[in-house]
Amino acid sequence: MKKDLLGIGDLTSDEIYLILDTTEAMREIGQRPIKKVPTLRGKTIVNLFYEPSTRTRTSFEIAEKRLSADTLNIAATTSSAQKGETLADTALNIEAMAPDMIVLRHASSGAGHLLSRLCKSRIINAGDGMHEHPTQALLDAFTIREHKKRLEGLKVTIVGDLLHSRVLRSNVLLLTTLGAEVWVCGPATLLPPGIERLGVHVSTAIDEAVADADVIMMLRIQQERMHGAFFPSTREYFNTFGMTRARLAHAKPDVIIMHPGPMNRGVEIASDVADGPYSVILEQVANGVAVRMAVLYLLAGGAEGD
Amino acid sequence: MPKLLLKGGRVVDPANGRDGAFDLLIDGDRIARVGRDLPVDRDVAVVEVPSGFIICPGLIDMHVHLREPGQEHKETVATGVAAAVAGGFTAVACMPNTSPVNDNAGVTEYILKKAAEANLARVYPIGAVSRGQKGEQLADIAELKQAGCVALTDDGHPVATAMLMRRALEYAGMFDLPVIEHCEEQTLKTDGVAHEGFQASALGLRGIPGEAESIMALRDIALAELTRGVVHIAHMSARQTLDAVRWGKSRGARVTCEVTPHHFVLTDEMLAAPVPYDTNVKMNPPLREAADRDAMLAGIADGSVDVIATDHAPHHYDEKRVEFDRAPFGITGLETAVSLCFDRLVHAGVISIARLVELLSINPARIMRVAGGSLSEGAPADISVLAPDLRVTISVERMRSKSKNTPFDGWHLRGGVAATIVGGRTVYQNDDAAIGL
Numbered sequence: 180m181k182k183d184l185l186g187i188g189d190l191t192s193d194e195i196y197l198i199l200d201t202t203e204a205m206r207e208i209g210q211r212p213i214k215k216v217p218t219l220r221g222k223t224i225v226n227l228f229y230e231p232s233t234r235t236r237t238s239f240e241i242a243e244k245r246l247s248a249d250t251l252n253i254a255a256t257t258s259s260a261q262k263g264e265t266l267a268d269t270a271l272n273i274e275a276m277a278p279d280m281i282v283l284r285h286a287s288s289g290a291g292h293l294l295s296r297l298c299k300s301r302i303i304n305a306g307d308g309m310h311e312h313p314t315q316a317l318l319d320a321f322t323i324r325e326h327k328k329r330l331e332g333l334k335v336t337i338v339g340d341l342l343h344s345r346v347l348r349s350n351v352l353l354l355t356t357l358g359a360e361v362w363v364c365g366p367a368t369l370l371p372p373g374i375e376r377l378g379v380h381v382s383t384a385i386d387e388a389v390a391d392a393d394v395i396m397m398l399r400i401q402q403e404r405m406h407g408a409f410f411p412s413t414r415e416y417f418n419t420f421g422m423t424r425a426r427l428a429h430a431k432p433d434v435i436i437m438h439p440g441p442m443n444r445g446v447e448i449a450s451d452v453a454d455g456p457y458s459v460i461l462e463q464v465a466n467g468v469a470v471r472m473a474v475l476y477l478l479a480g481g482a483e484g485d
Numbered sequence: 486m487p488k489l490l491l492k493g494g495r496v497v498d499p500a501n502g503r504d505g506a507f508d509l510l511i512d513g514d515r516i517a518r519v520g521r522d523l524p525v526d527r528d529v530a531v532v533e534v535p536s537g538f539i540i541c542p543g544l545i546d547m548h549v550h551l552r553e554p555g556q557e558h559k560e561t562v563a564t565g566v567a568a569a570v571a572g573g574f575t576a577v578a579c580m581p582n583t584s585p586v587n588d589n590a591g592v593t594e595y596i597l598k599k600a601a602e603a604n605l606a607r608v609y610p611i612g613a614v615s616r617g618q619k620g621e622q623l624a625d626i627a628e629l630k631q632a633g634c635v636a637l638t639d640d641g642h643p644v645a646t647a648m649l650m651r652r653a654l655e656y657a658g659m660f661d662l663p664v665i666e667h668c669e670e671q672t673l674k675t676d677g678v679a680h681e682g683f684q685a686s687a688l689g690l691r692g693i694p695g696e697a698e699s700i701m702a703l704r705d706i707a708l709a710e711l712t713r714g715v716v717h718i719a720h721m722s723a724r725q726t727l728d729a730v731r732w733g734k735s736r737g738a739r740v741t742c743e744v745t746p747h748h749f750v751l752t753d754e755m756l757a758a759p760v761p762y763d764t765n766v767k768m769n770p771p772l773r774e775a776a777d778r779d780a781m782l783a784g785i786a787d788g789s790v791d792v793i794a795t796d797h798a799p800h801h802y803d804e805k806r807v808e809f810d811r812a813p814f815g816i817t818g819l820e821t822a823v824s825l826c827f828d829r830l831v832h833a834g835v836i837s838i839a840r841l842v843e844l845l846s847i848n849p850a851r852i853m854r855v856a857g858g859s860l861s862e863g864a865p866a867d868i869s870v871l872a873p874d875l876r877v878t879i880s881v882e883r884m885r886s887k888s889k890n891t892p893f894d895g896w897h898l899r900g901g902v903a904a905t906i907v908g909g910r911t912v913y914q915n916d917d918a919a920i921g922l
Contacts, residue, residue, distance in 0.1 A: 267806050287808030288689035296760075308810070309689030345689060372692060373683030427752030 180477055183302040185291045186311035187352040188292045195320070195353060201473035202321050202466070208245055209469060219248035219479055223278040227269070228305070229255040229285040234440055234464060235305050235315075242471035266290060267297055274298045279479065283307070288345075291453050301478050309343050315439050316349035318470040320357065322463050323394055326435050332359035336388045336430075338420060339398030339447050342369040342409075345396060346439045352378050364388035365398075365420060368409040376402075383422055392430040396437040397422050397448045413446045427457065435459045487530050488512045489619075489909070489922075490523060494534030494870065497541045499839045500847055500859035509540055511866040514908040519860055535919055537874055538903055541842045542858050543575025543867030545849040546819060548640075548665075548719055548743060548794035551577070551608070554595060555584025560799040560887045562599035562608065568797070568886035569606040570913040572819040573902035576607035577797075578853060581618065582641040588613035588624040590632035595635055605912045607867070609635040609855055611883070614653045614664060620645025623656060630660040635853040636764040638665035640719060643701050650705060654714025663715040663741075663852055668701035668726065678810050680771040684753040688762065690809065693771055695723030702726045706733035706740050717852055720796045722770035724780035731789050738847045741852050743792035746818060746825040747772065747892070749781040755892060762809040765892040768798065769814035785844065786835050792852065795822045798889030820884050821893045824877045827900020831873065838865070838873070856873035866909040872918040875901040 181189050190198075208216055223467065224243045228236050242252040255261070259269055266285070270293075273281065283291050288308030288326045295302045306312040320330060327333055335354050341347050343362050351374075354361045361379040363370075364387075375381050382388040389395060410416050427434065436448075436457045444450045453460060471484065489511040496507040496519065508523040509516065525531055534540060551565040560568075562579075569577045579596060581587035587596065593610045600608035611631035616622045616744040618639045626637065637657050643666060644650040653664050674697040679685040681692025702718050709716040718730060721742045734739040740905060747768065752775050755766040766772055784790040798815025805812050826845070830836050836844075846869075850858030855865050879896045881889040904922050905913040 265803075265807055285808070287810045289809045292761045293806075293808060307689070309691075311689070346689065348689060371686035373686050376683045377687065424792055 183291070183295045184313055184478060185295060185302065185304045187309070187313045187316055187349045187356070188317055192356050195317070195357065198380055198477060199321050199324060201477060202469045203417050204431065205472035205476070206466070206469035208472070214245050215247060216245065217247045219243070219246035221378055222248045222280070222479055224248045224250045224282065224475070225273055225278045225281045226250065226252045226282045227273065227284070228253065229260065230306070232284050232306070234467070235284060238303060238467040239471050242468050244474060245326065245468070245471055246475055248475070266293060270294045270297050274300055278477065303474065303478065306345055307402060308345065311347050311349045312345040313349050314467070314471055314474055315346050316353040317474065318463055318467045319396065319437060320353055320441070321466050321470055322437065322459055325434070326459065327393060330354065333359045333393040334362065335359045335394040335396065336362040336364060337396045337398060338364045338388065338400050338422065340384060340400050341365045341374065341398065342371050343401045344398045351379055353423070355379065362388045362392070366410050366416070384428060386429050389426055389429045392434055394435055394485040395422065395430060396404060399439065399441065400443055400446050417446055421446065422452050424449065424451060424455070427452060437463055440464070464480070488517065488526070490525060490529045490531045491534050491540055492531055493536055493872060494538045494540040496860065497539050497838050497842050498860040499842055500542070502899040503860070504839055506536065509860065511906070511909045514866055516860055516862055516864050516866045518905035519861055532588060532920055532922055534870065537872070538920070539838060539871040541869050541871065542846040542860050543905070543907065544573050544823070545576045545578070545855070545857055545871045546574045546795050546797065546822070547578040547792060547849040547853060549577040549579050549707045549797040549819065550582070550815070551579040551596070552799060553583060553599060554592065557803050558654045558750070562596060563603040564885060564887040565764070566600065566603045566605040566608060567911065568817070568819040568884065570905040570907070571885050571902065572821070573823045573869045573871060573905055574606055574819060574871060574908045575905060576609060576855070577819070578609040578611050578635060580638065580640045581611055581613040586613050587611070587619050588629070590625070590628045593632035593634055594859055602845070606736065606907060611636045611638055611665065612646060613637065614639045614644050615649060618642060620649060623649070623652060626656055626662065627756065630662060630791050634662070635855055636663045636717070637678050638667065638719070640665065640667045643667050643669050643671070647704055647708065651708050652710060654708055654712040654716065658712065658714050661854055663717045665719050666701070666705050667719050668698045668705065670697045670700040670706060673697040673700065678767060678771070679756055680753040680773045682753060682774055684756045688756055690756065695725045695773060695777060698723045698770055699729050701731040706730070706738050709733070709740055710736065710739045713739065715739045715827070720745050720770060721781070721790070722748045722773050722777060724777045727780050727784045727789060734789070736886060741791040741848070743794040744781045744785060744790050745794060745796045746822050747816060750779060750825055750829050751784060751892065752778050763892065764805045764807065764809055764812035765816055765890050767809060767812050767814055768796070768816050782835055783832060790844070791848045793821055793822065793826060794849070797886070799886055801888060805890050815890070817884070817886050817888055817891050820886060821879055821891060823871060824879065824898040824901050825881060825893070827873050828898040832899055866906060869902065870904040870906070870907040870920065871900070872903040872915070875898045875899070875903070875918050877901040
């Protein structure tokens with residue numbers, strides 16, 4: 180593996196499978212009475228979060244602790260960023276204290292690339308702007324594989340705010356690399372121009388996109404990234420693109436419903452779907468810890484192997 | 486000053502229909518004679534110019550940000566003109582988005598005073614269209630003209646409203662001042678940072694479509710027709726804008742346009758590689774797609790494009806070493822333009838050297854109604870000596886600009902500058918192509 184995990188684009192399909200296979204082993208650790216192994220003892224990992232995050236930050240922290248790493252969290256609201264320090268300076272100061280890895284969440288696309296150029300520490304991208312969120316795509320792939328036993332040939336439909344979604348970009352890269360048939364669907368105002376060049380089917384008609392799907396992934400409507408009127412109202416959005424039981428009927432009978440969270444119930448997904456029998460949303464969260472353990476372990480192991 | 490005879494070079498002076506081996510005699514600050522085998526009097530110092538070198542009218546960059554007053558950490562008039570002459574330019578026109586804005590005679594005079602102190606390239610200030618570049622009220626245009634401004638612009642932004650642009654074109658016409666327009670429909674650009682297309686989509690960057698530029702160009706061309714005013718479209722980047730300019734010219738509108746070297750050399754693929762999210766490929770207008778880049782080359786070749794200008798936009802290292810979406814727009818250009826033009830236009834077979842002289846000297850002089858653009862006898866001796874086959878490696882270490890924000894560092898290019906002469910005085914000589922001036 181490369182020094183850093185900045186995006187799915189950094190990984191070969193072999194590396195993706197290696198991470199997914201390693202995740203199986205890591206998940207077993209989480210099922211033990213004592214959920215801790217000494218694998219990353221003596222390693223220091225800094226979780227540098229410039230955006231609010233509950234799921235991802237907690238998930239990384241639990242993963243780090245289960246591997247016995249020394250971990251600390253820096254939230255931008257309590258850091259020198261409030262005093263006007265640049266990301267580059269913050270990173271260099273953290274780097275001066277010689278951590279082994281920095282897990283970065285940032286509102287700007289490419290923030291991880293900036294750190295990667297400045298730091299010897301390994302950088303793990305925990306979400307950069309509208310660009311990538313690679314560990315989310317990995318945990319999604321793990322969850323799909325667990326249910327479907329494969330990824331190749333599956334019809335995976337991703338619905339929602341495609342334009343602003345880093346989850347979309349990482350998932351498209353990963354799923355197309357592993358041979359899934361990926362459909363993306365959302366309002367025409369939220370389609371990233373040229374997205375079809377990534378090898379996906381693009382549709383603005385949800386029934387067509389959902390038809391015979393093996394997997395449906397709902398994306399959050401990201402009010403905080405929308406600086407404009409992309410659709411008339413959340414009510415109209417739900418009526419046109421929201422996932423309901425009626426729409427689900429077009430998919431395969433064993434379809435699974437996924438959502439990276441946090442959910443806007445009644446906007447992109449009806450509660451009875453989110454909480455219903457097809458939903459694997461909480462499994463995704465559970466698998467997130469094991470996937471992140473695998474990524475941390477493999478990146479750190481790479482360091483020892485060098 | 487003794488007389489100086491340049492002997493042996495290839496004189497390219499399209500304004501006088503000359504292209505060939507001529508001698509050029511400089512007497513004081515003027516061109517005294519141009520001809521074959523001029524006699525060498527005793528008071529004449531002779532400089533043998535290698536036969537492959539070009540002697541042409543001084544290059545004029547009509548779109549430069551010198552940053553002074555107010556942003557001297559990026560550039561000063563002195564460092565800017567040092568960069569200009571090292572880039573082969575004998576004159577630059579500087580944009581008014583300084584701090585304070587060049588919207589009054591005091592700022593214009595300050596810039597001209599700094600330029601006189603530096604005493605390298607000629608500096609032609611461009612005044613603001615509107616007071617404070619706020620887009621509300623016209624600046625004191627008569628006063629700006631009198632103080633020495635050669636054109637007007639709200640560069641950095643478009644002239645805010647159609648009505649203000651109409652008034653500016655009408656009013657500036659009285660003073661023979663062209664209005665230079667930064668074309669951008671801001672409600673379409675919004676907070677975009679890169680060309681809207683596949684690259685921006687893949688990298689998660691907010692897009693700016695080419696139409697944000699062409700819509701404004703179409704507005705301004707229509708207003709130029711309405712008012713019979715003169716509009717010059719700055720740093721054109723989109724193929725739709727080129728079509729708009731061609732349409733305007735075909736109707737007889739008084740419209741001209743410029744293209745920067747980076748827009749005819751680079752595309753938005755630079756956002757992804759070799760350095761992902763390199764803030765030195767962030768500029769406004771953004772690098773566009775190959776189809777746009779190719780359209781710019783076609784427009785340069787067929788005459789639709791009038792001028793090559795650099796949009797030299799120095800920014801401090803600290804300002805560029807930030808997240809892509811937080812970095813300021815702009816790159817430096819004065820010290821890379823000639824090499825890029827030779828390598829990508831002349832040697833690539835897009836245009837002749839004579840056409841290059843038109844784009845870099847004759848047309849900017851004509852549009853801004855300033856001296857230059859020819860090697861006529863009696864004209865000021867503003868001369869660029871160019872070395873078309875010089876192997877150049879772009880190096881920020883060697884640059885004279887105060888800022889180093891260029892994506893071309895390390896590039897190997899064919900063609901460069903040998904010397905720059907302003908008012909008969911040698912203000913720059915390249916050690917790599919020394920001719921003993």
